[in-house]
Amino acid sequence: MGSVDWDRLAQDLAEVLGEGAVRRERPVGSETTYRVGGSARVGATLAVGADMVAVGEVVAAEGADVLVVGKGSNLLVADAGFDGVALWLGAGHDWVEIDGGKVRAGAAVGLPVLARQCAAAGLAGFEWAVGVPGSLGGAVRMNAGGHGSDMSASLVHAEVADLRGGGIQRWDRDRLGLGYRRSALADHHLVLGAEVGLVAAESSAPQALMAEIVAWRREHQPGGQNAGSVFANPEGDSAGSVIDAAGLKGLRVGTASVSRKHANFFIADRGGSADDIFALMAEVFTRVKAEFDLALRPETRLVGFEAGPWAG
Numbered sequence: 001m002g003s004v005d006w007d008r009l010a011q012d013l014a015e016v017l018g019e020g021a022v023r024r025e026r027p028v029g030s031e032t033t034y035r036v037g038g039s040a041r042v043g044a045t046l047a048v049g050a051d052m053v054a055v056g057e058v059v060a061a062e063g064a065d066v067l068v069v070g071k072g073s074n075l076l077v078a079d080a081g082f083d084g085v086a087l088w089l090g091a092g093h094d095w096v097e098i099d100g101g102k103v104r105a106g107a108a109v110g111l112p113v114l115a116r117q118c119a120a121a122g123l124a125g126f127e128w129a130v131g132v133p134g135s136l137g138g139a140v141r142m143n144a145g146g147h148g149s150d151m152s153a154s155l156v157h158a159e160v161a162d163l164r165g166g167g168i169q170r171w172d173r174d175r176l177g178l179g180y181r182r183s184a185l186a187d188h189h190l191v192l193g194a195e196v197g198l199v200a201a202e203s204s205a206p207q208a209l210m211a212e213i214v215a216w217r218r219e220h221q222p223g224g225q226n227a228g229s230v231f232a233n234p235e236g237d238s239a240g241s242v243i244d245a246a247g248l249k250g251l252r253v254g255t256a257s258v259s260r261k262h263a264n265f266f267i268a269d270r271g272g273s274a275d276d277i278f279a280l281m282a283e284v285f286t287r288v289k290a291e292f293d294l295a296l297r298p299e300t301r302l303v304g305f306e307a308g309p310w311a312g
Contacts, residue, residue: 095109
């Protein structure tokens with residue numbers, strides 16, 4: 001977006017949010033779990049009570065793209081960076097309130113933290129989230145899930161800021177349009193909080209289930225710099241098993257490699273390149289397509305890249 005006056009946009013945002021909340025060329029890639037990638041033209045941190053309407057007006061006036069970063073556990077940002085405004089929720093957006101089976105929480109709360117608090121309150125239905133390193137806001141945006149469940153199983157509604165002039169609205173589950181790793185939320189929508197409905201648990205059952213989930217993940221999923229599942233599971237199969245069947249475990253492109261422990265996890269070397277991860281994704285897609293005539297769909301959100309072979 002060469003027509004955007006980034007200095008003016010940053011100045012206008014600073015007038016709304018305060019000088020210390022806005023930064024030109026703020027790193028984004030290093031804030032993701034891949035730890036690679038470039039910066040946003042402008043980065044801003046939103047304090048509790050920030051004027052979302054005013055923020056939206058500033059961004060819309062310049063026609064800038066928006067990226068909500070969250071915990072960056074499902075993002076891959078190109079080495080060239082993001083030609084837009086990146087937003088983070090600041091301190092205070094990680095609150096949790098539990099009232100019976102109703103659990104309300106801020107979008108910045110970590111899923112493992114929320115899962116453990118729900119279990120401690122004697123509630124079941126959110127144990128799956130203990131091993132997911134994202135935030136509640138990101139989980140709503142992509143309908144995150146695992147171990148046989150996902151956000152749609154318990155989500156009641158979400159508070160959403162529309163940065164294109166719509167103010168703050170309450171979106172119920174139907175409006176959110178949750179499907180497999182997707183929702184109706186667009187880039188200009190910012191989740192501020194959500195409510196989930198859970199059920200009373202028997203004794204220590206939630207804690208026991210969470211312990212099983214954590215142990216399973218440690219045994220079956222790799223550490224290192226990664227963002228979890230790269231491709232969404234095809235119907236009736238798992239992306240990991242398909243990639244493994246194609247003989248691609250350990251495949252390397254530059255500073256990126258397919259995990260030998262789980263083929264749907266790609267690992268970035270320390271000091272590596274986001275563009276290498278993207279190239280590895282393209283290579284894996286192409287080889288799986290050639291081997292099985294199966295078009296895998298990226299689950300990782302790709303920011304700042306040209307269209308990959310899966311877009312055809």
